[in-house]
Amino acid sequence: MHLPVFLREVWNADEAFVAVQARALDGGAGGFYEIVADRKPPLLPALYLLVHQLAGNATVWVMHGLALAAHLATALLLAAAARGRWGGRAGLVAGLLYVVGSAGLSPEDAQAANFEVFALPAVAAAVLLADRRRFAAAGGAAAVAALTLQAAGGVLLPVLWLAWRAAGRRGVLSAGGVFLAVVGAAAARVGWADFWFWVVFGNGGYTNVSGAWDRVALRGLGGLGIFLLANLGAVLLAGADRARRGRGDLWLWLVVAVAGVCTSLHFFGHYFLLLLPPVVLLAARAAATRPRLPLAPLGYGLTAAAVFVALALVWPAGKDRHAELVAERVRARTEPGAAILVWGMDPRIYWWSRRPAATRFLSAGFMTNFGGGRDASRVGERFAPEGVWRDFEADLRRRPPALVVDDSRGAPYAPDRIGRFHRYLLAGYRPVEVVDGSVLYARQPAAAGAAARLR
Structure with a gap:
């Protein structure tokens, strides 16, 4: 699904943006937010910097390989979470639906080494670790997600939900405490003032939509439409599940993912990847209650993904x-x-x-x-x-x-x-x-x- 990532060096401006940041950091005297400024947390630029120090001008090509690995890791982590909750069939469905769904965006969004791609393994790991009652590690994984992409940090809420249900206040303090400690350490490393300004408080004008509500609404509906078109099988499968128990954290996760997509009110296509993990786990829960493997949703997902992959092969440059x-x-x-x-x-x-x-x-x-x-x-x-x-x-x-x-x-x-x-x-x-x-x-x-x- 993601082999087209190697068809071109740069799929979108975000990749070039972070690669140029890495080049500047590698040759400059100073840190992130000093030599280069961005409205993003520092973790992915740090990864790009490490790769640039090793690969030089081949940085983006190497990052494409790491993006493919990140997709695979997310699929395996979601499969493990579903299998642990509902059995092997659910695990298979979750992993496959993520793989095909992650290709179901505009090629510039689906095939790029974007912030969302590298945040999702930490997001999936946070929920899996919380399922296994490793709440401190889950909080740490949620912090890694937040330090990769602000909106991905919303996974802390379902982690805290699971921690509260399993261990009460102790679990919440464990997960929340580690989350705050890791984020605080990162902020101290790059500078408190710069971190909070660029990651949180300095984006008011960027998110303001005065005079552009019609454009914002059209972009949001368009992005949602593409996501639903690519993942209709998974969405319908999730909606067909009549059981209500054991899914509260998943619905909470879906709500915070929707909020994450909407936070900046820009609705770039790659934002919608945040919706995919909770949707495929909800679909996996539904698959576990059926006597047979749900071939129709899987077949639809594979067909839709094949269309988007074909688009990537002919996408204009x-x-x-x-x-x-x-x-x-x-x-x-x-x-x-x-x-x-x-x-x-x-x-x-x-x-x-x-x-x-x-x-x-x-x-x-x-x-x-x-x-x-x-x-x-x-x-x-x-x-x-x-x-x-x-x-x-x-x-x-x-x-x-x-x-x-x-x-x-x-x-x-x-x-x-x-x-x-x-x-x-x-x-x-x-x-x-x-x-x-x-x-x-x-x-x-x-x-x-x-x-x-x-x-």
């Missing part, structure tokens, strides 16, 4: 081609090691140009609040998180880019709509080339002093 063309011209116009600035949303240009970013902010979205599923009503410098423009200016003063790539191509964050950045660009750079709609600006050394301030 339009964005890849654009980024490759721009990166090629960047390499031609700059020396190795020369810093560049890409004013856009796609860090693939950084990755393929093999040039370091001049700033810790790898997309213009940090400075403008632009993001998927939003219109121009809340895009602009005044909607950026507090302190971002100050840090952006400090980065550019410390490391003025030799080349600026305006990759906005008419988007709401185009330089002529962001006065502060537009003045910076005009003061220190001149346009030298247009590549597939992107404008390359070369630095004018005589104007470097004027260009150093974003005013």
Whole structure:
């Protein structure tokens, strides 16, 4: 189901984003949130960094292999959880439904080495460990999930439910205490202030949907529709189960997974992977009550997955081609090691140009609040998180880019709509080339002093 992951180096911008972060961390003096900024916890960037130190420019290819291993681990852990509760048939159903369901998204979401993919093994492990009354370890696994993706940390609630039912207050304190200790240790390692700002409190503007409710609703319904289309057999099987006992934690898990998908109100397709583990366990519970293996749901899941895998084989590479063309011209116009600035949303240009970013902010979205599923009503410098423009200016003063790539191509964050950045660009750079709609600006050394301030 996931062998197409090896058909291309980068499936989506998220992969390139974390790979560029790893490259910057490997060659820089400083830690996560200092050299690179992100709205995500630090665990997956740390894994990418480790792989980059071992594999260099083959980082993303290696991460694709690890993503495949993560899917397999999740399937096996869910199978073990189902088998422990309801027997071997339930375990087989859970594992198979996860494998086919995990391929049932847009190829850019299903085949990518995304945050969700690496969070789900810890999510499944947390529930399995709680089932086996290893509540401290379950809390630790839930913390690993949360440190990979904030929304995945919601698995702590079903873990606490299981701990309370099995061991009362002692179980809850054991699981909750270890969870808090692990998250607290990670926050201390990268810096308390930066951790809480970027992981929790600095995302208010990013999640605001003022003026875009219609777009948000359409994206949410569209993503849910694709998930249901791919997993209809599992969903119907779960709904056909008439037994009500022994599933309270699973329904709670499903509720927190839905909440996790909805948290940012951006509804990217890969978010919906969070729904899959509780759905397949609910389906496995239903399968255990039947006299025969439920071949129809399994057959439907396999058929749907085959369609999505076939899509991956022919999926167009339009964005890849654009980024490759721009990166090629960047390499031609700059020396190795020369810093560049890409004013856009796609860090693939950084990755393929093999040039370091001049700033810790790898997309213009940090400075403008632009993001998927939003219109121009809340895009602009005044909607950026507090302190971002100050840090952006400090980065550019410390490391003025030799080349600026305006990759906005008419988007709401185009330089002529962001006065502060537009003045910076005009003061220190001149346009030298247009590549597939992107404008390359070369630095004018005589104007470097004027260009150093974003005013």
